[in-house]
Amino acid sequence: MQNVSLRPITVEDATSVQLYASDARLAATCNVPYPYPSNGGQVFVERCIHARESRQRFPHAILLDGQFVGVIGLNLPDFTNLTAEVDYWLAVPFWGQGIMTQAVGLVAGVAFKELGFCRLFSGCWSKNPASCRVLEKNGFTEISSIVNDGHFGQKFAGETIRRFTLSYDEWQRHMTTA
Numbered sequence: 001m002q003n004v005s006l007r008p009i010t011v012e013d014a015t016s017v018q019l020y021a022s023d024a025r026l027a028a029t030c031n032v033p034y035p036y037p038s039n040g041g042q043v044f045v046e047r048c049i050h051a052r053e054s055r056q057r058f059p060h061a062i063l064l065d066g067q068f069v070g071v072i073g074l075n076l077p078d079f080t081n082l083t084a085e086v087d088y089w090l091a092v093p094f095w096g097q098g099i100m101t102q103a104v105g106l107v108a109g110v111a112f113k114e115l116g117f118c119r120l121f122s123g124c125w126s127k128n129p130a131s132c133r134v135l136e137k138n139g140f141t142e143i144s145s146i147v148n149d150g151h152f153g154q155k156f157a158g159e160t161i162r163r164f165t166l167s168y169d170e171w172q173r174h175m176t177t178a
């Protein structure tokens, strides 16, 4: 197991976000823009801090041995139905080490135990099987496969998105069997 932890995004993360989010390989499978704007890191962290303060989103920095390596968010919170959407990206040098699998497990704990959500949703492009696998390894179940008509962003319009969900009960069962 890697030494992975989460914490809220801070202004100090702007330089790392700028560095890692500028990589075209990252933009190929997630909604990070490419080319990445020269002030993108600064704008991103400021928006994250505001979003957390106003409870519009709960973005976290992913840390490996205390160093920033990526972002994972609990987005689109629905405080009536107690649901949220999990989105994430990991800096390219850290792919394939089990880090996002751990980060998704940690953010599920935050969602269910700290924030009181009852169900999480997430989705990944069918051309991104590693991301789907990360969800499956955390107990998520696939619920649908949808052609993106633009609802999930114009960048990947026309591509297929696989939708997954995880309830609090499913998460607890997964934790006891994992």
Ligand SMILES: CC(C)(COP(=O)(O)OP(=O)(O)OC[C@H]1O[C@@H](n2cnc3c(N)ncnc32)[C@H](O)[C@@H]1OP(=O)(O)O)[C@@H](O)C(=O)NCCC(=O)NCCS
Pocket (backbone or CB within 6 Å): 025, 026, 029, 030, 088, 089, 090, 091, 094, 095, 096, 097, 098, 099, 100, 101, 102, 123, 124, 125, 128, 129, 130, 131, 133, 134, 137
């Ligand atoms: C996709 C991403 C989140 C994966 O993170 P990661 O830390 O490298 O993932 P992990 O190492 O925890 O697990 C990856 C799993 O996918 C598997 N995998 C990798 N490539 C695969 C492929 N082409 N087909 C099937 N499975 C694959 C790995 O073997 C591993 O599963 P295993 O442990 O059962 O062997 C990361 O590459 C990333 O952030 N990419 C760019 C942004 C992005 O795609 N974000 C998600 C948007 S939906």
